[in-house]
Amino acid sequence: MPALDELGGPAGLKALSPDAARRLAEDIRRSLVDTVTRTGGHLGPNLGVVELSIALHRVFDSPRDRILWDTGHQTYVHKILTGRAAGFDALRQAGGLSGYPSRQESEHDVIENSHASTVLSWADGLARAHRLRGVTDHVVAVIGDGALTGGMAWEALNNIGAARDRPVIVVLNDNTRSYAPTVGALAGHLAALRGPEPPRALFEQLGLAYLGPVDGHDIAALEEALHGAAALRRPVVLHCVTEKGRGHAPAEQDEADRFHAVRARTASGASGASGGRSPSWTSVFGEALAELGETRPDIVAITAAMLEPTGLGTFAGRYPDRTVDVGIAEQHAVTAAAGLAFGGLHPVVALYATFLNRAFDQLLLDTALHRAAVTFVLDRAGVTGDDGPSHHGMWDLSLLQLVPRLRVAAPRDAATLRRALGEAVSVHDGPTAVRFPKGSTGADVPAVESVGGVDVLRRGERADVLLVSVGAMAHACADAAERLTGQGLGVTVVDPRWVKPVPPAVVELGLRHRLVVTVEDGGRAGGAGQAIAQAISDAGAPTPVHTLGLPQDFLEHGTRAEVLARCGLTGEGIARAVTELPHPGGPMAVPARGRRS
Known part of the structure; x- marks a missing residue:
């Protein structure tokens, strides 16, 4: 994007004539299609905000004026306009440009958390700070109509509208969609506002001024409306109507998600997501749930605006009356x-693992306290990869350990996912959760035997090391066992399948080994490994237990394999850690007799 690189940031943008600004929009749109279809990323949302992003930066003086973005996957154009066009060749790749706002990248970025419905609370807090400190700079919050279905957005509006001395400009980017078409009463109200005889806007009744609707692809009209909003010096909603996927015919014609996100192309031009070798975890779950729905008419599927991404499309197609989309409202989904x-x-609530964080109180007190038989299916658990820190599902096992009466399954492959789902929906006296990672399932890992419901994946010749594999870490643990066996150690690998509560058989097996090592793709603090260690300790065993998992930190983006390798969660890394671990007799040294070359 050489011409874009020469802009010199927002200052150069302001110097463009109206015609030049329109040509810039065309250049950016072409560049986005070219780069994002090669690297992968969120294409549709960014194609829809090209003109809006340009107008915002021509009217306001970022970073002095704070432009805040909700659900930050729509900030690609903002990044281009603030001097990062050259970085798009490495978008969402390790060491390259983040797919979301990043304070490390630019002083123009503010909110790094990419979860929806948060920006208005940020804006309210920042506006309060400005008033208390005597700052007159503008606070502009861009939020989509889909994100307005989240309850937190309305908590913020309740506060913003009550204080005329805290001017906040709310730019409502209305494209009638989140991932899919926006649902609920709010969608109907916005549709009426776009009509020929609009009613009084609900926002006005809450104390905010209302401007619009305005064509979100007309830069001149947007600039005029933004100047008008800024001049009011009071809380105001500027209603902009945009089109997701604008200017890219395949996206405009895609009624499913308008090319919300695209996968990276391989050298051959094909998507490299699945490789055609094995199905995705999501698709296996979706098919299994649809099959269960045939014999279980009590099963109801719930999604928070993520029907297809969470695999519920097949179930919804067969049982539309038993499928509920609550919008971007995870808290409501769980209590409902x-x-x-x-x-x-028997509800099945399908969420990305990272989004369950938002409904922890509802899981704890509305569901578990009441022994509600609800099954939570947590997609993209553990390391997700290129979406970065806010999307890693690495917190779930730590949070779920805190919840009484909750049973948690971590299947290792497609076969055990189907089995765990069937077992979960058969529980009638409390909540259950089934968690699995992003990507393809890989080959099934068969058990050689079962001990008290715990799958033994490999039986060691001696009871030196018990490797407890949690969920999708089975392949890495099997690889580690091979390496350690080659060094003369006896290694048994087990998969509990259900990790909460800790199966008694895991404790019994642990007591028979010199060393127990747990491996999980979640945070070590409070995770499944710590629960197993506590259970073995409570049994009065002297057996040392060491937990391997993710460091308790916000991990940068990269592929799942790259992040796991950085954290030592590969076969090689696990084997190395086992040989270096301390235990009562010193490091886990290879026995003198039985050593293998």
């Missing part, structure tokens, strides 16, 4: 599920 359970149904 408790209500469904009380009403005699």
Whole structure:
């Protein structure tokens, strides 16, 4: 993007004539299609905000004026306009440009958390700080109509509208969609505002001024409206109507998600996501749930605006009356599920693991306290990769350990995922959770035997090391066992499948070994490994237990394999860690007799 690199940031943008600004929009749109289809990333949302991003930076003086973005995957154009065009060749790659705002990248970026519905609370807090400190710079918050279905957005509006001395400009980017079409009463109200005889805007009744709707692809009209909003010096909503995927015919014609996100192309031009070798975890879950729905008419599927991404499309196609989309409202989804359970149904709440964080209180007190028979299916658990820190699902096992009466399954492959889902929806006296990672399932890992419901994947010749593999770490643990056996150690590998509560058989097996090592793709603090260590300690065993997992930190983006390798969670890394671990007799040294070359 050489011409874009020569802009010199927002200052150069302001110097462009209106015609030059329109040509710039065309250049950016072409560049986005070219680069994002090669690297992978969120294409549709960014194609929809090209003109809006240009207008914002021509009217306001970032970073002095704070432009805040909700659900930061729509900030690619903002990044280009603030001097980062050259970085798009390495978008979402390790060491390259983040797919979300990043304070490390630029002083123009503010909110790094890419979860929806948060920006208005940020804006309210920042505006309060400005008033208290006597700062007159503008606070501009860009939020989509889909994100407005989240309850936190309305908590913020309740505060923003009540204080005329804290001017906040809310730019409502209305493209009638989140990932999929926006649902609920709010969608109907916005549609009415776009109509020929609009009603009084709900925002006005909450104390905010309302401007619009304005064509979100007309830079001149946007600039005029933004100047008008800024001149009011009071809380105001500027309603901009945009089109997701604008200017890219395949996206415009895609009624499913308008090319919300695209995968990176391989050298041959094909998507490199699955490689055609094995199905994705998501698709296996979706098919299994649809099959269960045939014999279990009480099963109801709940999504928070993520029907297809969480694999519920097949179930919804067969049982539309038993599929509920609550919008971007995870808290409501979980408590509504408790209500469904009380009403005699068995809800299956399908979420990305990172988004369950948002509904922890509802899981704890509305669901578990009430022994509600709700099954949570947590997609993209553990390391997700290129979406970066806010999307890693590495917190779930730590958080779920805190919840009484909750049973948690971590399947290792497609076969055990189907099995775990069937077992989970058969539980009637409390909540269950089934978690699995992003990507393809890989080959099934068969058990050589079962001990008290715990799968033994490999039986060692001697009881030197018990490797407890949690979920999708089975392949890495099997590799580590091979390496350690080659060094003369006896290694048994087990998979509990259900990691909460800790199966008694894991404790019994642990007591028979010199050393127990747990391996999980979640944070070590409070995870499955610590629960196993506590259970063995409570049994009065002298057996040392060491937990391997992710460091308790915000891990940078990269492929799942790259992040796991950085954290030592490969076969080689696990084997190396085992040989270096301390235990009562010193490091886990190879026995003198039985050593293998």
